[in-house]
Amino acid sequence: MWVGLLLLYGFLVKQIYAHIFLLDDQWSFYSPEKNFSGRGIAPGDIYSDLFRNNLTQNPLYGEGDQDLAWVGRTKWTYEKIFDLTDDITKSHEIFLHAKGLDTIASVYLNGQHLFDSRNQFVANAVQVKSILKPNGNTLRIEFDSPVNYAKKQADLYEKLVHHRVPPECPPGIFHGECNANFIRKAQSSFSWDWGPSFPTVGISRPIFLEYFDEVAIIELSPLVTKQQDSTKFNVLVDVFIFCSPSINSFILTSSIPELNISQATHFNIRCSSGKSIKISNNLSVPAENLKLWYPNGYGSQNLYKIQVTIQNEGHALAKKSAKIGFRTIELVQDFVDEANRTKGRNFFFKVNNIPIFLKGSNFIPISSFPSQNHTLRKQFLFQAMKEANMNALRVWGGGLYESETFYQLADEYGILLWHDLMFACALYPVNEAFLAEVDAEVKSQVHRLRHHPSILVWAGNNENELAIRAFWWYTPGYLVNDQVRDYVKLYRDVIKPIVNKLDPSRPFLLSSPSNGILTEEQGGVANSPSDQHYGDIHFYNEFINLWEDFNYQIPRCATEYGVQSIPLKSTMTHWINESAWSYGSKSMIDRQHHPGGIATLLTMTFLHFEIPKECGNNSTAQNLNSCGFVQNSNSFMDRFAFLTQVHQAIAIQVQTEHYRRWRGKLHPDGRGNTMCALYWQLNDVWAAPSWSSIDFDLNWKALHYFARRFFAPVIVSMYLDKNEGVEMFVVSDKTKPLLNYTLSIDLMAWTNGFKPVYSANKQLDIKPLSSIQIDIDDELRKRYNTQNDETEYVIRATLSNSKGLPVSPTAVLLPDKLYKIGTSYYGNAEVASVSKLSGNEYEISLKASGIVPIVWLDLKAPIKRKYEVLFWFSDNAFVMTQEQVKVVLKIVASNAEFTISKEDISVCHIASC
Secondary structure (H helix, E strand, O other): OOOOOEEEOOOOOOOOEEEEEOOOOOEEEEOOOOOOEEEEOOOOOHHHHHHHOOOOOOOOOOOHHHHOOOHHHOOEEEEEEEOOOHHHHOOOEEEEEEOOEEOOEEEEEOOEEEEEEOEOOOOEEEEOOOOOOOOOEEEEEEEOOHHHHHHHHHHHHHHHHOOOOOOOOOOHHHOOOOOHHHOEOOHHHHOEOOEOOOOOOEEOOOEEEEEEOOEEEEEEEEEEEOOOOOOEEEEEEEEEEEEOOOOOEEEEEEEEHHHOEEEEEEEEOOOOOOOEEEEEEEEEEEHHHOOOEOOOOOOOEOOEEEEEEEEEOOEEEEEEEEEEOOOOEEEEOOEOOOOOHHHOEOOEEEEOOEEEOEEEEEEOOOOOOOOOOOHHHHHHHHHHHHHOOOOEEEEOOOOOOOOHHHHHHHHHHOOEEEEEOOOEOOOOOOOHHHHHHHHHHHHHHHHHHOOOOOEEEEEOOEOHHHHHHOOOOOOOOOOHHHHHHHHHHHHHHHHHHHHHHHOOOOOEEOOEOOOOHHHHHOOOOOOOOOOOOOOOEEEOOOOOOOOOHHHOOOOOOEEEEOOOEOOOHHHHHHHOOHHHOOOOOHHHHHOOOOOOHHHHHHHHHOOOOOOOHHHOOOOEOOEOHHHOOOOOOHHHHHHHHHHHHHHHHHHHHHHHHHHHHOOOOEOOOOOEOOOEEEEOOOOOOOOOOEOOOEOOOOOEOHHHHHHHHHOOOEEEEEEEOOOOOEEEEEEEOOOOOEEEEEEEEEEEEHHHOOOOOEEEEEEEEEOOOEEEEEOOOHHHHHHHHOOOOOOOEEEEEEEEOOOOOEOOOOEEEOOOOHHHOOHHHOOOEEEEEEEEOOOOEEEEEEEEOOOEEEEEEEEOHHHHHHHOOEEEEOOOOEEEOOOEEEEEEEEEEOOOOOOOOHHHEEEEOOOOO
């Protein structure tokens, strides 16, 4: 019996065009190798089905990734038995569509082989009318082990070319699987430095029967373009269809109803059962009639519905629609100094002729089990990005081409997507079979996604060009020149022509990082990738003081940079036993996949903060056994986890503001004009030490609250130069000038309460899209430079408009060595009152006895767990420099109604968390 959703398309006057979705729990699964069977769900994956059938533990709990390693090394079969209704059996054409199978699959219907699938990112469709019967149909999908398949392909390729293709295996600390570069599935499913190894198997995207008499639309793929000097946009409307041999004539009508624009095209065509056909027409749209689509912070995200109808003899046979936006994208790479070209080229994007400073983060897969329904998680993350003043997100190349929901959210929230293709941190085979898979994959995904206005740029891969020149892997028999040859063949010779042909509406880059035009000029692999004078860079260094501005590069664009932190106890003990909540426990060590991260997290953090008292007076960051590094010590871990988050937040603030200050400015050697700051990373796939700003349970870390401030449209930015001198800037992303603004500067001492020891006001006019340096008074410099260990100053700065209203977040410059201050000088903060506002918002009043670094508010774990609360505060992880502060708590989602009281809010700071 069918258990599914019947969706009818078009006007069912003459012809039938319908889907029967097989999205239900009426699937069975079993392993021909092991004694496991149960009921499965499509879309889904074997790990989730095993857990749902109580055959395994939750794979994300404890050491589930290691305990369940056998799952990805096992063959699995999914099967469904179903009947057909009369309207289906009487239709002329019936197709089986599998939008995504993960990954190595053979599909059978009633015992007859239909097709083999070898690519998670490619859909399959096949005519099945002659195979179906009215009752008792059996659809069977046999999945090979992705781990075993990848190894087999690597071994076969070695026999063909007489060398291995690096990297063969991930570092041992990943607890991962080998040869991820020999299978076209999410590379990170075999493990990464931020995530576990779960080589998923299953029906990863919708699977359905499509039945019709004359025409069915497979895909609608609009392409919006505009010539630079044109007054009109062109919308190329590509429509991919199946059609019956019984029809040879029809009309395609494309329209944008809101603009009263349409175009009808008559087709005389020879249809062939089982083969898809592309038909097209064009819409010309005057720009003057449009409301353009803008990224967040620059205008509205205007979208228009485009719909297509296929008609014959006055009857609608099929209809489909999509939403599109009208905008232009230009990647500027002119010389910064035409008279001295050695200074390099600019690298920045214009959207609708506005130079956009890209502010945002990097996105990894939404989950280790992405076929589950993660709509709520995605909505929350996009809301959180917009709340943090982001306008860009990099879709990282080791994961997935995301679901349609993801791209719709990006369109709606105005988040520009720097979109890698799915190749990362590896070299790849270039034999005919692999290149054929890549060809089909890239064509399929570009056609599917190119209508989304949010996609800013395509990049061929993540870090593979850099890996070659940095000699990441030594592989016997595979010299660097041979690696370059194969790399160029894949990305320049195969992928680039496909993307440029199918999507001329946005730029294509061979890699990230790359040197842009220079990479192309040097044959596809630059001599020195990540040159600060060209393209984009990735930057990581855990052996420097990350709070010092002068330690950072001055690139054109920074698309990856970051530092780790640990989720707080409420998240970690949700996924590991509370007895394992100590830094040296097996669970904590097993979840730290970053080589060297166990040591560097300690040394980086305690470079700035006081070592907890449990460690004794003589303890150092390198010798913490006395306070529970090996033995269980909840009090140490509670505070240490928070300190890692504060360290991460300040480090990323310093680096991000460094990049923002170099907007529109050049170093004498040509570096500068920086226009991108995308930190690594936004989200997590499990609870573990990682670079994320939002943890796996969707709690904002300190970094995300900092990001809301350092990504604000207008900021005051301060830092200390190499001589401990104070430097101050105002940076504006506003497209209009800010006239007659007041910059208020206060110098505050820990020993003087909330009363500044020095204050000054400056009147400013701020140019649009600018970074301007502020002259610091000699008196302020003199007072700051006479500081001592006990009374190091805090500098506070705010920018207000002519009406006295603040237009930037309050900027605070803390001392680098906070452990020198002494906790006795810190004030304490407490919740004075909580009052309910309208909707799901609460006002929280805080009261402090002195300057408090850094105030941290949180909902207590019991209420978060009981009500599954998603929330954020209007401000958090801030320095309290006044006696009273009010913040708003916003409840975004919960599983039931509840009320917040004072007792449900915790408050702490760096010496008391």
